[in-house]
Amino acid sequence: MAVFEAILELADDHLVLGHRISEWCGHAPMLEEDLAMPNMALDLIGTARTLYDRAAMLEGKGRSEDDMAYLRGEREYRNCLLVERPNEDFAHTMLRSLYFAAFMRPFWLATLEMTTDETVRGVAGKAEKEMAYHIRHAGEWVIRLGDGTEESARRMRDAVAALHIYTGELFESSPAATEAEAEGVLPVRADMRAAWEDVIGQVFAEALLEAPEVPYPQTGGRKGLHGEGLGHLLAEMQSVYRAHPGATW
Amino acid sequence: MYSQGLIGADGSTTETPEFLDTFQKRIDAEQKIEPTDAMPEGYRRTLVRQIGQHAHSEIVGMLPEGNWITRAPSLRRKAALLAKVQDEGGHGLYLYSAAETLGVSREQMTEELHSGKAKYSSIFNYPTLTWADIGIIGWLVDGAAIMNQIPLCRCSFGPYARAMIRVCKEESFHQRQGYEIVMTLAQGTPEQKAMAQDALNRWWWPSIMMFGPHDADSQHSDQSMAWKIKRFTNDELRQKFIDATVPQAEYLDLTIPDPDLKWNEAKQGYDHGPIDWDEFWRVVKGHGPMARDRIKDRKAAWDNGAWVREAALTHAEKRRARKMAAE
Ligand SMILES: [Fe+2]
Numbered sequence: 001m002a003v004f005e006a007i008l009e010l011a012d013d014h015l016v017l018g019h020r021i022s023e024w025c026g027h028a029p030m031l032e033e034d035l036a037m038p039n040m041a042l043d044l045i046g047t048a049r050t051l052y053d054r055a056a057m058l059e060g061k062g063r064s065e066d067d068m069a070y071l072r073g074e075r076e077y078r079n080c081l082l083v084e085r086p087n088e089d090f091a092h093t094m095l096r097s098l099y100f101a102a103f104m105r106p107f108w109l110a111t112l113e114m115t116t117d118e119t120v121r122g123v124a125g126k127a128e129k130e131m132a133y134h135i136r137h138a139g140e141w142v143i144r145l146g147d148g149t150e151e152s153a154r155r156m157r158d159a160v161a162a163l164h165i166y167t168g169e170l171f172e173s174s175p176a177a178t179e180a181e182a183e184g185v186l187p188v189r190a191d192m193r194a195a196w197e198d199v200i201g202q203v204f205a206e207a208l209l210e211a212p213e214v215p216y217p218q219t220g221g222r223k224g225l226h227g228e229g230l231g232h233l234l235a236e237m238q239s240v241y242r243a244h245p246g247a248t249w
Numbered sequence: 250m251y252s253q254g255l256i257g258a259d260g261s262t263t264e265t266p267e268f269l270d271t272f273q274k275r276i277d278a279e280q281k282i283e284p285t286d287a288m289p290e291g292y293r294r295t296l297v298r299q300i301g302q303h304a305h306s307e308i309v310g311m312l313p314e315g316n317w318i319t320r321a322p323s324l325r326r327k328a329a330l331l332a333k334v335q336d337e338g339g340h341g342l343y344l345y346s347a348a349e350t351l352g353v354s355r356e357q358m359t360e361e362l363h364s365g366k367a368k369y370s371s372i373f374n375y376p377t378l379t380w381a382d383i384g385i386i387g388w389l390v391d392g393a394a395i396m397n398q399i400p401l402c403r404c405s406f407g408p409y410a411r412a413m414i415r416v417c418k419e420e421s422f423h424q425r426q427g428y429e430i431v432m433t434l435a436q437g438t439p440e441q442k443a444m445a446q447d448a449l450n451r452w453w454w455p456s457i458m459m460f461g462p463h464d465a466d467s468q469h470s471d472q473s474m475a476w477k478i479k480r481f482t483n484d485e486l487r488q489k490f491i492d493a494t495v496p497q498a499e500y501l502d503l504t505i506p507d508p509d510l511k512w513n514e515a516k517q518g519y520d521h522g523p524i525d526w527d528e529f530w531r532v533v534k535g536h537g538p539m540a541r542d543r544i545k546d547r548k549a550a551w552d553n554g555a556w557v558r559e560a561a562l563t564h565a566e567k568r569r570a571r572k573m574a575a576e
């Protein structure tokens with residue numbers, strides 16, 4: 001059961017972030033980003049789908065990926081708080097993706113080395129490359145904005161101040177994740193710290209940004225203790241599915 | 250998504266009869282005109298306007314469908330819709346590039362869209378009210394787009410023709426995907442089937458209006474036909490679309506909301522009831538239900554993104570300066 005929950009946590013991270021990025025569709029600052037953002041959203045949602053499917057199989061109650069995504073409420077979602085943060089502006093959106101991808105890339109690389117779960121290995125092989133692209137794309141934007149105009153630099157600093165407090169949670173393993181780690185399914189989250197800091201350090205140096213001290217990190221997502229925004233995200237996402245119980249789409 | 254029958258093109262031109270004659274001979278010989286070739290000003294202007302309208306339609310068309318990405322009722326549908334809306338943005342990009350070969354910048358075209366000077370397909374000024382609209386748009390609107398655009402693959406202007414070949418492949422995928430959504434609904438619960446019928450009722454007439462006014466009322470068609478920018482008349486294309494679509498609706502047991510629709514054995518095609526041209530012109534002139542919201546959204550995206558584009562330019566400038574200083 002613990003492995004099932006640990007995979008669900010990962011799936012929720014990917015779906016919620018993919019959903020957030022998809023909110024930009026048609027509203028991006030330039031046409032090139034109207035093409036790039038759906039790409040990133042599609043990568044994340046694709047990963048979420050495979051992971052939900054795997055979680056449902058491990059659970060063995062005959063639930064589908066859509067049951068997982070559409071029939072759980074905000075107290076049952078297990079995503080980390082970072083991914084549910086609202087888009088705010090393009091600076092926040094790119095920084096949020098950089099923070100997440102800079103964690104997931106080493107996580108998937110480590111997974112490839114150790115996992116005993118073939119489905120998870122398959123996901124890791126594909127997602128590792130996608131996360132490298134997300135680091136590049138989002139990282140380049142963080143640099144351009146951080147070392148751009150006065151306004152963009154201010155917005156970038158605001159984004160760091162707003163989002164850095166959520167990054168600590170990425171390195172924490174819930175009891176379920178700890179078990180999955182002990183069983184050799186997933187790598188130890190805390191072990192990604194050095195690789196993450198390396199990427200963020202390089203990008204921030206070029207972006208003229210500083211990582212702040214975080215005396216009070218914000219956590220709680222793995223226990224289903226979310227911000228108020230997630231309930232609205234889910235209400236919107238699940239509205240049609242829940243209005244027609246049992247229907248096929 | 251789609252270019253509507255061109256609205257308000259001015260094909261007038263001032264070149265010498267000899268020049269026009271030589272140009273027409275090239276067209277008649279089915280030679281492709283390339284951006285660096287000499288061309289009548291009217292030809293260039295017609296294309297700039299048509300390709301621009303088409304590009305804007307792709308971009309504005311992202312909005313009504315984007316409206317359902319966050320509510321798509323399954324993860325598979327959500328991913329497919331995201332990919333579709335992304336394709337439409339890609340079509341906009343190729344088309345702006347094709348128009349740029351004629352000497353207008355994307356920025357200029359964008360400004361004309363925002364100021365209301367440039368048109369886009371009026372179909373996107375209707376709202377998407379339920380999930381079924383996403384299926385119906387793929388089936389009918391992308392379907393109508395294909396009817397219009399397949400002949401454009403043979404358009405005399407090379408860059409436009411080549412862009413259309415790529416675009417048409419994706420549009421036919423969208424059309425099949427839309428039809429498949431509608432089929433799932435039509436074969437689903439009674440509520441789902443009613444949702445599909447309601448969407449068909451709302452989108453049918455706007456879809457067949459997409460082909461533009463009747464041939465008798467369409468002044469600009471003749472010159473475009475002679476220049477082989479256009480290959481079929483509005484009514485010919487509309488007829489093809491109706492003839493292809495009616496059996497598809499019958500297969501789904503959905504009713505096309507036209508009591509006068511019936512098979513005409515003599516012409517081997519369907520006759521249809523009168524089109525409400527007042528509605529058509531009202532929407533074309535910018536009074537469609539979503540017209541103000543669409544332009545407001547596009548402008549907001551553009552204006553809210555101004556600081557991002559400015560920062561990108563400034564950053565590139567700083568890089569160049571640093572590189573020069575280092576050399
Ligand atoms: Fe399309």
Ligand SMILES: [Fe+2]
Nearest residue numbers: 250251337340
């Ligand atoms: Fe398109």
Ligand SMILES: [Fe+2]
Nearest residue numbers: 250251252394
């Ligand atoms: Fe199109």
